[in-house]
Amino acid sequence: xxxxxxxxxxxxxxxxxxxxxxxxxxxxxxxxxxxxxxxxxxxxxxxxxxxxxxxxxxxxxxxxxxxxxxxxxxxxxxxxxxxxxxxxxxxxxxxxxxxxxxxxxxxxxxxxxxxxxxxxxxxxxxxxxxxxxxxxxxxxxxxxxxxxxxxxxxxxxxxxxxxxxxxxxxxxxxxxxxxxxxxxxxxxxxxxxxxxxxxxxxxxxxxxxxxxxxxxxxxxxxxxxxxxxxxxxxxxxxxxxxxxxxxxxxxxxxxxxxxxxxxxxxxxxxxxxxxxxxxxxxxxxxxxxx
Amino acid sequence: xxxxxxxxxxxxxxxxxxxxxxxxxxxxxxxxxxxxxxxxxxxxxxxxxxxxxxxxxxxxxxxxxxxxxxxxxxxxxxxxxxxxxxxxxxxxxxxxxxxxxxxxxxxxxxxxxxxxxxxxxxxxxxxxxxxxxxxxxxxxxxxxxxxxxxxxxxxxxxxxxxxxxxxxxxxxxxxxxxxxxxxxxxxxxxxxxxxxxxxxxxxxxxx
Numbered sequence: 001x002x003x004x005x006x007x008x009x010x011x012x013x014x015x016x017x018x019x020x021x022x023x024x025x026x027x028x029x030x031x032x033x034x035x036x037x038x039x040x041x042x043x044x045x046x047x048x049x050x051x052x053x054x055x056x057x058x059x060x061x062x063x064x065x066x067x068x069x070x071x072x073x074x075x076x077x078x079x080x081x082x083x084x085x086x087x088x089x090x091x092x093x094x095x096x097x098x099x100x101x102x103x104x105x106x107x108x109x110x111x112x113x114x115x116x117x118x119x120x121x122x123x124x125x126x127x128x129x130x131x132x133x134x135x136x137x138x139x140x141x142x143x144x145x146x147x148x149x150x151x152x153x154x155x156x157x158x159x160x161x162x163x164x165x166x167x168x169x170x171x172x173x174x175x176x177x178x179x180x181x182x183x184x185x186x187x188x189x190x191x192x193x194x195x196x197x198x199x200x201x202x203x204x205x206x207x208x209x210x211x212x213x214x215x216x217x218x219x220x221x222x223x224x225x226x227x228x229x230x231x232x233x234x235x236x237x238x239x240x241x242x243x244x245x246x247x248x249x250x251x252x253x254x255x256x257x258x259x260x261x262x263x264x265x266x267x268x269x270x271x272x273x274x275x276x277x278x279x280x281x282x283x284x285x286x287x288x289x290x
Numbered sequence: 291x292x293x294x295x296x297x298x299x300x301x302x303x304x305x306x307x308x309x310x311x312x313x314x315x316x317x318x319x320x321x322x323x324x325x326x327x328x329x330x331x332x333x334x335x336x337x338x339x340x341x342x343x344x345x346x347x348x349x350x351x352x353x354x355x356x357x358x359x360x361x362x363x364x365x366x367x368x369x370x371x372x373x374x375x376x377x378x379x380x381x382x383x384x385x386x387x388x389x390x391x392x393x394x395x396x397x398x399x400x401x402x403x404x405x406x407x408x409x410x411x412x413x414x415x416x417x418x419x420x421x422x423x424x425x426x427x428x429x430x431x432x433x434x435x436x437x438x439x440x441x442x443x444x445x446x447x448x449x450x451x452x453x454x455x456x457x458x459x460x461x462x463x464x465x466x467x468x469x470x471x472x473x474x475x476x477x478x479x480x481x482x483x484x485x486x487x488x489x490x491x492x493x494x495x496x497x
């Protein structure tokens with residue numbers, strides 16, 4: 001099996017330092033929505049300056065380089081045990097090169113491992129075998145500020161008058177956006193999962209964040225709800241950084257999975273504007289980054 | 291745009307109002323979750339005995355914090371092997387986690403400026419009125435840009451807390467921020483929250 005540690009290191013560097021084009025374009029569009037001279041517009045303009053500088057100097061867009069969340073789709077013939085070793089080696093190197101902040105802390109002792117490794121769950125790696133001969137590795141760097149404002153609701157929710165239907169989903173998601181205020185580095189992107197158990201629901205909410213900002217949901221009902229949530233979320237007026245303004249959300253992505261008769265969870269993962277997600281594919285010797 | 295020279299003084303702080311953009315110049319110190327808990331437990335509530343270098347660090351940070359500024363930041367730092375430290379990425383972290391501690395720390399050390407993101411609550415706002423002090427909002431995620439305003443890393447305390455949680459003493463020039471909580475009970479965060487709550491109630495009542 002080939003050694004792709006260097007390729008994974010490049011994936012990490014790219015993800016940490018170079019904001020994807022679809023996200024940058026949506027921030028540019030948001031600038032035009034905000035009043036000239038407003039704090040909201042100033043914040044977005046500063047964000048774009050920082051994005052350009054980070055790309056030029058190959059330095060992290062945000063100092064909170066977050067939890068590295070990998071999804072690895074491998075054809076048969078690749079060893080997940082060896083891939084894990086190579087991912088971990090790349091993570092250690094990326095930390096030495098200051099593409100990543102040492103971010104893995106022992107929850108009991110408070111000790112920072114210093115190299116972004118720590119047990120089975122740091123970094124977070126998901127493996128899935130696929131057909132064909134292309135290895136795909138997707139990486140999301142999700143910071144703690146936005147992770148902290150994620151929320152899970154169990155429906156029905158009496159306080160919000162939210163029942164077990166899409167109207168109820170809409171209500172709890174809007175509440176999550178309100179609760180987050182500017183704490184998650186608005187403007188944010190919502191990953192939303194309907195159904196599942198508490199654990200699978202949160203995982204699914206994060207998996208939706210690998211979608212492109214300008215795609216459409218294959219389910220027309222969910223596509224409509226995604227657009228409604230963005231426009232109504234923006235009516236809340238929380239704005240960039242919570243300064244007030246028209247742009248509170250850049251996007252919303254919804255998925256669903258089967259649930260138990262007794263359970264109806266809605267999980268919301270809030271992603272900050274520094275929406276760092278990249279993909280690498282390897283087909284034979286051809287390596288591509290996007 | 292107004293330049294704020296650190297250390298700050300009472301007259302300057304009282305002149306600042308919510309919405310004022312400022313540029314900071316001088317020496318500040320980073321401190322976040324571990325540092326705030328350590329300061330409060332060891333020196334304010336005294337629920338924990340000083341250990342190791344605690345008393346030395348206290349003596350060293352006390353003059354820096356008098357009229358000084360605490361920055362809620364866990365930076366990416368280069369040169370860790372050689373101790374030729376350089377800030378590579380240094381945006382603000384979410385401040386509300388320090389809400390249980392911040393007011394006590396401000397009053398104990400006479401801290402006049404707190405920089406972070408997302409704003410803080412009623413206890414910190416009350417301390418801003420008393421000390422007096424201001425809360426300065428930096429742009430969350432603008433880490434490369436803010437790191438460029440850090441001209442020197444003068445030293446570091448409590449590196450055993452880990453790089454993000456250590457207390458880094460830094461000299462900055464033209465560090466950009468906006469006053470979002472002032473010493474006259476003004477808070478942009480309280481007004482944005484109240485407005486968004488009213489809109490949410492309308493949206494929830496629909497359908």
